[in-house]
Structures are given as C-alpha cells and as structure tokens.
Amino acid sequence: MSGKRGKSKSEGFRLKGRVWIEGREGTFLGYGRVVLLERIKQFGSISEAAKSMNMSYRHAWELVDSMNRQVKNPLVETATGGKGGGGARLTEAGEKAIEAFWKLYRDFNEFLEKTDKSIKFT
Amino acid sequence: MSGKRGKSKSEGFRLKGRVWIEGREGTFLGYGRVVLLERIKQFGSISEAAKSMNMSYRHAWELVDSMNRQVKNPLVETATGGKGGGGARLTEAGEKAIEAFWKLYRDFNEFLEKTDKSIKFT
Numbered sequence: 001m002s003g004k005r006g007k008s009k010s011e012g013f014r015l016k017g018r019v020w021i022e023g024r025e026g027t028f029l030g031y032g033r034v035v036l037l038e039r040i041k042q043f044g045s046i047s048e049a050a051k052s053m054n055m056s057y058r059h060a061w062e063l064v065d066s067m068n069r070q071v072k073n074p075l076v077e078t079a080t081g082g083k084g085g086g087g088a089r090l091t092e093a094g095e096k097a098i099e100a101f102w103k104l105y106r107d108f109n110e111f112l113e114k115t116d117k118s119i120k121f122t
Numbered sequence: 123m124s125g126k127r128g129k130s131k132s133e134g135f136r137l138k139g140r141v142w143i144e145g146r147e148g149t150f151l152g153y154g155r156v157v158l159l160e161r162i163k164q165f166g167s168i169s170e171a172a173k174s175m176n177m178s179y180r181h182a183w184e185l186v187d188s189m190n191r192q193v194k195n196p197l198v199e200t201a202t203g204g205k206g207g208g209g210a211r212l213t214e215a216g217e218k219a220i221e222a223f224w225k226l227y228r229d230f231n232e233f234l235e236k237t238d239k240s241i242k243f244t
Contacts, residue, residue, distance in 0.1 A: 017141035111233045
C-alpha cells in the first residue's frame with residue numbers, strides 16, 4: 001500500500017461536482033431533466049424527446065410528471081389523452097426553469113474552476 | 123399532467139450538490155473517503171475503520187489503495203503484512219488531504235447557500 005506503484009504519479013487532480021434542485025418530493029430539476037425539457041421544446045412531444053435521449057417514454061413521462069407536481073404552474077403541458085396521447089409543449093414556467101438551471105450550472109462551474117486552482121493536497 | 127395534484131404546492135426548493143476530487147484513476151477523494159481516512163486515524167486500523175462505517179474490509183482497503191496509488195506520498199501507511207496485516211496510520215499527507223477536503227467542502231456549502239437564495243424558478 002505504500003511506495004511506488006506503476007510509473008505515473010502525476011497529481012493532476014481535478015475538482016468535479018454535481019448540482020441539482022430538490023423540491024418536496026426529492027429531485028425537482030437536474031441536468032438530465034433540463035435536457036429533457038429542452039428536447040420537449042424542440043420536438044413538441046415527450047415520446048420524441050425521450051427517444052432522442054435513449055430514454056423510455058415511461059421514464060420521461062414520470063420525470064415530467066414529477067417536475068409538474070412540484071410547482072404551481074406546470075413546466076410542460078400535454079394535449080388531451082394523457083399517457084398515450086398527443087403532443088407536449090413547454091410553458092413559460094418551463095422556459096424559466098431551463099434558464100434558471102443553466103444560470104446555476106454556469107455559476108457552479110465557475111466555482112469549480114476557481115476552487116480547483118486553489119486545491120493543494122500534498 | 124397539468125392542473126392541481128394533491129394539496130401541497132409549496133415551492134420550497136433547495137439547492138443540493140456533491141463535490142469530489144478526481145485523479146488519474148477516477149475518484150481520488152470524496153466525502154466517504156475522507157471520513158474513512160478520519161476513522162483510520164481514530165482507530166489506527168483499516169478493519170476497525172471499515173467496521174465503524176458498516177463497510178467491508180475489502181472495500182475500505184481498495185479505497186485506501188486507490189487513494190495511495192494516485193499520490194506520490196501515501197495518505198495511509200500500513201504495517202507489514204499487507205491485506206490481512208497489522209495496523210494503519212494516517213500520514214502527514216493524509217492529514218493534509220483531510221484538511222484540504224473539508225476546506226473545499228465548506229466553500230462548496232457556502233456556494234450552495236449563497237446561490238440557493240438567488241434561485242427563482244417560476
């Protein structure tokens with residue numbers, strides 16, 4: 001456990017991290033959910049959005065439902081028909097959520113970069 | 123998917139996150155690894171440290187080995203005998219790693235608190 005192992009002893013450490021927003025039911029918004037919202041905006045359909053992310057329709061639907069249940073104004077509106085049914089549309093609240101998350105994401109990456117430079121372990 | 127579901131529509135969102143340090147082999151230091159280092163310091167033994175965390179000895183040993191392999195100066199020194207053998211001791215590099223991680227952890231929590239207050243989703 002001590003001494004030398006292999007040749008590469010580079011200490012090129014990198015600070016990594018993840019941020020997400022929790023609501024009353026657990027995760028409300030994270031990287032994957034925000035990309036899903038963007039794809040729904042792009043395709044106007046939960047099933048197309050899901051497909052583009054290699055995600056099952058059921059899983060995508062549950063994520064959207066989880067987001068919508070945790071806010072007053074839903075982020076995604078679906079056409080009549082429910083589970084199997086019509087198209088889906090990003091609402092203004094959905095647009096704002098995407099924007100707010102990327103702002104947070106940028107701030108977090110700035111924090112990581114800034115902090116990364118000040119790390120000294122050994 | 124739209125309209126009201128249940129009674130509680132509180133939008134008490136909380137920003138959450140996780141940070142860790144990556145080295146050449148993937149994770150170098152994270153919350154769990156640092157607690158493990160602290161327990162090794164406390165107990166002078168990897169197996170006692172593992173037990174106190176409900177972790178298998180094998181897993182703890184692998185974590186320590188992974189940390190040690192990614193630095194010039196090992197964080198933990200073990201007495202002769204290797205896998206089954208004697209006690210374990212936190213080195214000065216180990217102390218520094220613990221300190222540096224908690225510093226980072228505090229900075230990150232400050233970032234989360236500060237940023238949490240500025241989040242507006244809807």
